Amino acid sequence: MSTTLLRIATAGSVDDGKSTLVGRLLHDAKAILADSLDDLARTSAERGFGGEAGALDLALVTDGLRAEREQGITIDVAYRYFSTEKRSFILADCPGHVQYTRNTVTGASTADAAIVLVDARNGVLEQTRRHLGVLALLRVPQLIVAVNKMDLVNWDEARFTQIESEIHVLAAELDLHATTVIPVSALDGDNVVEPSANADWYAGPTLLGLLEDLTLAQPAGAARLDVQYVIRPQGGLAPGLDAEYYRDYRGYAGTLVDGSLSVGDPVQILSNGYPAHSTVKAIGTPAGLVHTAHAGEAIVLELADEVDIARGDTVVAGILPEAVREFDADICVLAPVKLAEGQRVLIKHGAKVAAAKVAQIEHVLNVADYSREAAATLALNDLGRITVRSSAAVSVADYRDSRTGGSFLLIDPATGRTLAAGIIQAHDEAA
Missing domain, CATH: 2.40.30.10 (Translation factors)
Known part of the structure; x- marks a missing residue:
């Protein structure tokens, strides 16, 4: 029995039912307090959810901002904490919209596992590929793909198998080894906490059962x-x-x-x-x-x-990572700016802050096919590779060995605003 803490990030395209899945997971795991349930029931009734007495709009469990509730979408990263008899969890529910890719990077940056939702009716979309690319870039150790809304395709085993095969092909292309695909219905709770009676052809674990039994990868780097x-x-x-x-x-x-x-x-x-x-x-x-x-x-x-x-x-x-003043890194732009070659920035690596500049922009990642394209600038939510030149020596590590030693932030020296988050890893291994 594991009592360790597991950090989870969730991602998925718009309207794939991600917030509903998270709400269902928390509800069926009995991780929602009574007063929160009362508020959830009241808000659900005001919205006329489901048309039946007592029905709950479980998406409201994580969509806490007023704008999120009005639009019916997830905008910000919502963190939820819950425990079962086997394990404690910190869950980061990330937005699905393409313009909030930076939020997904934030939520997944510390995750031990990620849950990506796919609508059984639509299959793998461009935003699915984008999220898988981000998770590969961040080296999230465990990937779980929940094929949701299986009830809307009559629990068609052939449809699930088709999506499962496509996911495994993409995972292999991105070097995502630990990948599990589960058929679920977040609305009805099938295979979320309890096994589904509608999928007798599926013999794998439920979502919560898998999360409880996952073995955490041990850091490879030295203390x-x-x-x-x-x-x-x-x-x-x-x-x-x-x-x-x-x-x-x-x-x-x-x-x-x-x-x-x-x-x-x-x-x-x-x-x-x-x-x-x-x-x-x-x-x-x-x-x-x-x-x-x-x-x-x-x-x-x-x-x-x-x-x-x-x-x-x-x-x-142990052996001190090489101290360098120039290095290549993969970054995601987090601010509504255009990063250009020669731009002056501050680099924050661990507790060190030093003056630096963007010495070169090598490419931007095209998430449609994971190709790399030449670029003069990088804009908000872009994933790209750059060369950073620092005024002070930085003891960088490979991100695959140390998430802390292999990551950094780029900051605007005039405003103090975070411009981009970056990771350092071998070029041929980057997403």
């Missing part, structure tokens, strides 16, 4: 700490603290990613653009000193040697 703050006691100490010990104390605070770190481990540090070496002397947490820290924990690291370390520097257990 990494991007220093967010240097702790140096100033003035008097709190009662009970050892004044002698803290007289020369320096602690380096941040969140540990990709692995574990123990007292006595040798580490390498990228400090002021140059590598240095030391050993872990102590590890502090909000609960006190520990011998070993694990990925995801906020810690304060104390080193055995005096090293000039500042905010934005990187501490790694």
Whole structure:
């Protein structure tokens, strides 16, 4: 039995029933509070949903913005938290419209698994291909495709098999290995939490059953700490603290990613653009000193040697990723701007922020056929590949090994607005 946390992102074309599926999943998993159910029932009645007493418009569970309810579409990423006896979940319900591709990138960037909906009547659409391309680019470990509205095609096994085959072909083209396709009816609840009596030809898992049993991929990269703050006691100490010990104390605070770190481990540090070496002397947490820290924990690291370390520097257990000032990356433009060659930006990588520029735009991705086309600029929601030139050395990792070390943001230096999100990975492996 797994008690681990699973982060899920959902995506799908407009009107594929994604919000209804999420609502059904939460409802049938008994993850909606009683007062929320009362509000849902009241709003559903006001909208005349279903024409029958007690019917619920389950799409309203996630479509919380007024504009979403008025238009009947998902606009923003809606996060929902729920648990079953086997596992806890964080679910990011992403928009389906093409103009909100940036929101899908945001929701899927931390996902352990993604659920993509396909309408059984329409099959795979261009927006389906777009979402699969984004998920491949972000290296989401597990892909689940829910073929929805099977009730509207009379649970036709041949129709499902046709869509399933097409999905597997696309997944292979995009190097998405862990792919499962499930026939569902979100409106009626078939194969969402409980098995469907209408699909005796399907012997696979329900959607919730699969999510509960998924095995999480372990990070391949070495333990990494991007220093967010240097702790140096100033003035008097709190009662009970050892004044002698803290007289020369320096602690380096941040969140540990990709692995574990123990007292006595040798580490390498990228400090002021140059590598240095030391050993872990102590590890502090909000609960006190520990011998070993694990990925995801906020810690304060104390080193055995005096090293000039500042905010934005990187501490790694093992081999320090190469520090570079220029690198290629795949990006998604998040702001209504046009990125052009030579444009001045700020790069935020971990806790480091440095001046940079877009040195080159190599191509924009055509999601219709996954071809790459030459481009002079990249606009809102475009997926493309660029060369970034930074004023400071950046300790970048391959995104396949470290989501943190292999990702960054581009920021407008004048307004502070986030322009694009990027990931670093081998060219021939990019979507």
